Amino acid sequence: MRNIKAISRVTIILASIIVIVIAGIIYYLTLPSPSPSPRLKTLVVAYAGDIHTLDPLMAVDTDSDEVIANVYDQLVDYEITITPDGKKISNTGKFVPSLATSWEISPDGLEYVFHLRQGVKFHNGDPFNATAVKYTLDRLKKYGWGVLYGTIEKVEVIDQYTVKVTLNREDPLFMHYLWLYSSSILDPIVMEEHGGADPNANTWIASHAIGTGPYKLEEWSPGERIVLTANEDYWRGKPKIDKIIINIITEVSSLEMGLITGSIDGPIESPYHIPFKDVNLLMKTPGIKAENFTSIAEVEYFGLNCKIPPFDNVLVRQAMAWATPIDDIITGAAHGWAVPAKSMLGKGMSGYDPSYWCYSYNLTKAQELLVKAGYPNGFKTEAYIPSGDELSKSMLTIWQAALLKLNIIVDIREVAAPTFWDLLWNGKVPLFAMSWPSFVCDPIYHLKFLCHSSTIGPGGNWAFYNNTKMDELLTEAYFEKNSTKRNQIIGEIQNILANDVPYIPVWHTTYTYFMKQNVTGFVFYIDTLTRYWYLDIQ
Amino acid sequence: MVLVLFGILTVTFFISRVVPGDPTSLFAGPQRSDPRTLENVRKMMGLDKPLYMQFINYIIGVMHGDFGFSWHTGHPVVEDIAKFFPATLELAVVSMVLALLVGLLLGIISATRKGKVIDYALRFFSYTGVSIAPFWLGLMLLYVFFFRLGWAPPPGRLSSFITPPMRITGLYILDSLLTGNWECLIDSIKHIILPSVCLSYGLIAHIQRLVRASLLEVLQQDYIILARSKGLPERIIIYKHALRNAIIPTVAWTGMAFSSLLGGTIVVECVFAWPGIGFYAFESIINFDYAPVLACTLLFTFLYLVGNLVVDILYAVIDPRIRSAG
DSSP: OOHHHHHHHHHHHHHHHHHHHHHHHHHHHOOOOOOOTSSSSSEEEEEESSOOOOOTTTSHHHHHHHHHHHHHOSEEEEEEOOOOOSSSEEEEEEEEESSSSEEOOTTSOOOOEEEEOOOOBBBOBBBBBHHHHHHHHHHHHHHHHHHHHHHEEEEEEETTEEEEEEOOOOOOOHHHHHGGGGGOOOOHHHHHTTTOOOOTTTHHHHOOOSSSSSSEEEEETTTTEEEEEEEOOTTTOSSSSSSEEEEOOSHHHHHHHHHHSSSOOEEETTTSSSOOOOOHHHHOOOOEEEEEEEOSSSSEEEOOOTSSSSSSSSSHHHHHHHHHHHHHHHHSTTTOOEEEEESSTTTTSOOOOHHHHHHHHHHHHHHHHHHHTOOOOOEEEEEETTTTOHHHHHHHHHHHHHHHHTEEEEEEEOOOOOHHHHHHHHTSEEEEEEEEEEEOOOOOOHHHHHHHHBSSSTSBBTTTTHHHHHHHHHHHHOOOOOOHHHHHHHHHHHHHHHHHHHHHEEEEEEEEEETTEEEOOOEEEEOOOOOOOEEOOO | HHHHHHHHHHHHHHHHHHSSOTTHHHHOOOOOOOHHHHHHHHHHHTTTHHHHHHHHHHHHHHHOOOOEEETTTTHHHHHHHHHHHHHHHHHHHHHHHHHHHHHHHHHHHHHHTSSHHOOOOOOOOHHHHHHOHHHHHHEEEEEEEIIIOOOOOOOOSSSSTOOOOOOOSSSSHHHHHHOOOHHHHHHHHHHHOOOOOOOOHHHHHHHHHHHHHHHHHTTTHHHHHHHHTOOHHHHHIIIIIHHHHHHHHHHHHHHHHHHHHHOOOHHHHTTTTOOHHHHHHHHHHHOOHHHHHHHHHHHHHHHHHHHHHHHHHHHHHHHHHHHHHH
């Protein structure tokens, strides 16, 4: 009897535990979720990847760039204009004051004098002044990207709120470089407390941010979330949204479910965070609105390595251009969310002229050129993509199928990202797909990385394209001040590119930003980064 | 154990360095890779030194508790592991407890009702458990319980509007309990339910199959036949005599499975936005971020070795023959 009671007791206890666990699960699930304090306006955003660094000098991924752009300020900003259809965009043709209230440029273009905004403080209370600007620009000169900041000869503090920058040669785009997020103004006091300007010695800045921007970095939990809180003393006025919570959700389906159910407010950008294939579905989702912007300084393209046979033969490259089904690729890979590209320039760049690009999808013409080039029976080649790049894979797969009709067999190889870049820089990749967005809306800035012989390899000229005439035209156009003459040179450049075909332009991306209906004030910047200061929640 | 760890470390160090790929591309940036920037980044990452010097410097650092710097998170590796590992530990513990409770019970039911409908149903359940991909299951759970029914919270360890509890262990449930943060406690429990159900589903299936198989084998033993012939009730035979012997393979498997869980389950962590060590290790690998890769390898090896040791100890606790032999 006693044993039976003991056994029954065991069974009852075990079964009770199970029942309690299940009851507990149901109870906790049905508890209401916490909501934000009604006094604090909070915007919940999501990134599909974590940020990597908060050092403006070293940040290269979009997520890091966006946080930096909201925590720091630069000397100048772009004017915000309203398009005919009511959208707000940055006007890259006009600078407006930011941390600099005014500036003068010497007639020879070598000296820039900036008059700085007074009464601005860093988030920790340190004063913003000429010393901070000098410190930042000196750091950029010494450790920054040489292509942008290599022309800085010296930076002088004239007085507490005046800085003079002297260049070693004229640079017509220098003001644009000062707008970039990489030119964010740093607090020299805090930098020196944590190792100084040298990024080798100062790793503190990689995970901390003390700027003058509209938001302060409250928290960065790697892999989990970033929290920004409004800078109440921001010189432009306190942001309307008190807190920005950026959740890291790497699984796209989970991110989209959050957007649709309303647990994420947005803006969430496509195609960077949300793939093209899901845009149409989200556009039809009630409660979500979408704002679309066709890129003005970006092009998606195929690259052909001019050093690797058979692409060292210009006729073969031209044949490849005739064999590219642009419409099919836009439909299949971009799901319609792109416009065909007829130039390697961005669509909004001065001098953009689609008339030079004579190619369309014509396999007969392609075959004729292959015969002339000595490849009547096609050939075998390889294309490489970095692991996880589903967009490039889609593009190349569609192209692969079209090229097969000419007996051109493309073996698409997916490798780890560092391996891909290693191979690309060293000229071992015959074919690749790439996006080229420029943060400066200038055709020569855009093209010099792709087409100048000095940028062959790591610099951006991954087609290993070497044309002396192209080099000369790029340099001439960079410094040409007469816009008519400049556009003529740019036309000639586009003509050469259309003949030499180191690159095949495929599309200009349509960026879509998804957000809840009650999120207002969105402004599209050329760098596609969201500036939360403009946003409000109704 | 130290020799094993050192061996693993050495192999991993040199293999990671010889694999083709340049991590400076990701941290200098593919579009801003002029020679000066690349050189600076290489120096920053310590990659300008000869390989043997890099290894020696690393070993010296490890002996001082410095496991290097993670370039893809911008934090020292030790800080990152202290942040990511507790998240995985918490998920692993909850999943394993759930799996043991349910798996044991189902295994006993299945074994004692062999050939009956319930046995077939439970065996079918176990087949689904070992076959279904955790990734798919996780997405389905999210889709049904979060997206459709609205019962479960969105992915993550906590709701957006909850501040994490004061850090004591890094386990949100435990820290909330210890600090009396009831709002955080409830919220962290809500958030752990779906990922732990997802993880434990496969574990329950394995445990159930193991318990069933070993219990059926034990029930064929002579001493069980003797116990039956003596007229002991079936429940006493199972719970008092058979289960203790049948559970030994389950203990072994559970120990190793738990060590494996602590190594992180990247797919579940990604689906549920759970910032665990698996996610961290995966991001480090694809970014060729050497220091965290090495540290995670060391950690997983250490956990595996400790798991082995714990299993051996548990064997001795459960089986007196091993104790007396020792």
